[in-house]
Amino acid sequence: MMTNAQGRDAGERVGFVGLGVMGAPMAQNLVTAGFDVTVWNRTAARMAAVVDHGARAAGSLGELARRCDVVVLCVSDSPDVESVLFADDGLAAGLARGSLVVDCSTISPERTREFADRLDSRGVGWVDAPVSGGSEGASRATLSIMVGGSDRDVARAEPMLRAMGSTVTHLGPVGSGQWAKVLNQVILAGVYLAVAEGVTLGMKAGIDVAGSLEALRAGAAGSWVLSNRSQRMIDNEYPLGFKLRLHRKDLAIALELARAVGAALPVSSLAATLEDGLIGEGYGDEDNAALARAVRRLAGL
Numbered sequence: 001m002m003t004n005a006q007g008r009d010a011g012e013r014v015g016f017v018g019l020g021v022m023g024a025p026m027a028q029n030l031v032t033a034g035f036d037v038t039v040w041n042r043t044a045a046r047m048a049a050v051v052d053h054g055a056r057a058a059g060s061l062g063e064l065a066r067r068c069d070v071v072v073l074c075v076s077d078s079p080d081v082e083s084v085l086f087a088d089d090g091l092a093a094g095l096a097r098g099s100l101v102v103d104c105s106t107i108s109p110e111r112t113r114e115f116a117d118r119l120d121s122r123g124v125g126w127v128d129a130p131v132s133g134g135s136e137g138a139s140r141a142t143l144s145i146m147v148g149g150s151d152r153d154v155a156r157a158e159p160m161l162r163a164m165g166s167t168v169t170h171l172g173p174v175g176s177g178q179w180a181k182v183l184n185q186v187i188l189a190g191v192y193l194a195v196a197e198g199v200t201l202g203m204k205a206g207i208d209v210a211g212s213l214e215a216l217r218a219g220a221a222g223s224w225v226l227s228n229r230s231q232r233m234i235d236n237e238y239p240l241g242f243k244l245r246l247h248r249k250d251l252a253i254a255l256e257l258a259r260a261v262g263a264a265l266p267v268s269s270l271a272a273t274l275e276d277g278l279i280g281e282g283y284g285d286e287d288n289a290a291l292a293r294a295v296r297r298l299a300g301l
């Protein structure tokens with residue numbers, strides 16, 4: 001195995017599937033760290049920037065699978081992971097025994113265990129490694145990564161995860177990473193709504209909202225959302241980011257699991273309802289901070 005200048009194992013041939021807002025910078029960071037990276041994206045044009053950065057483009061998922069030892073996924077939802085793995089021309093048929101899939105998408109923990117079992121029967125390992133930290137964290141390689149899988153598979157994935165994130169936490173067996181991410185998305189629902197309420201109250205009162213929020217950043221109300229998304233709520237403009245419809249997808253997972261285990265999630269339920277309305281109005285592809293549209297509107301803003 002080769003080791004690059006940063007001391008990372010660069011011997012694995014790494015595939016990357018899903019070059020969206022998150023996946024494109026994450027794949028670029030793998031290239032920057034010295035890995036031999038091959039990419040595939042459903043919309044082929046989105047591969048160009050990553051190829052310019054030094055990755056190779058595969059013509060199909062099967063070609064990528066045959067060329068790689070470890071394949072990282074960053075696609076939207078559980079059915080999308082299922083499709084890239086198990087469709088007729090999907091990855092599973094081309095992956096050699098002993099290869100590893102590292103799923104950085106945010107998907108259902110239960111579907112995760114199902115996909116891992118199906119791959120295990122083919123001799124392919126699985127690590128779930130959903131991420132948090134936004135598009136900024138993806139670009140700067142400062143993501144928090146929540147990891148599930150066997151000790152052996154996680155140790156193998158770790159050099160790649162450390163090329164994409166600054167905090168990598170192994171929480172337990174397959175599915176554990178996705179469970180932690182469920183909690184993350186539930187907590188985020190409340191934080192987005194709370195920051196939107198603070199912004200709305202301050203604007204209605206006519207005080208210096210931006211200055212006040214700046215003063216709060218280092219105090220007890222400080223949060224990633226307050227620091228990185230409150231200005232968008234003040235401006236009422238919501239460039240990407242994290243698509244609101246993707247957070248709604250995550251709340252669907254959380255609310256289903258909550259019902260199964262007997263937990264009530266009143267704030268997540270409210271956020272889901274407000275997001276349904278915003279998606280119906282055509283705001284689903286805006287950043288999730290657009291939840292503030294609903295709160296502002298209640299105050300006539």
Ligand code: NAP
Nearest residue numbers: 018019020021022042043075076080105106134135241242
């Ligand atoms: P995005 O910009 O919408 O990109 C989604 C990617 O998945 C695109 O490359 C898309 O291909 C691909 N894809 C979707 N369905 C597919 C399918 N059926 N077959 C093949 N490819 C498919 O989303 P994103 O923001 O990068 O998010 C990706 C994942 O990370 C999601 O699970 C999301 O919840 C999670 N996440 C996002 C953020 C964030 O701040 N954005 C933060 C943490 C976690 P096309 O280019 O062809 O559409």
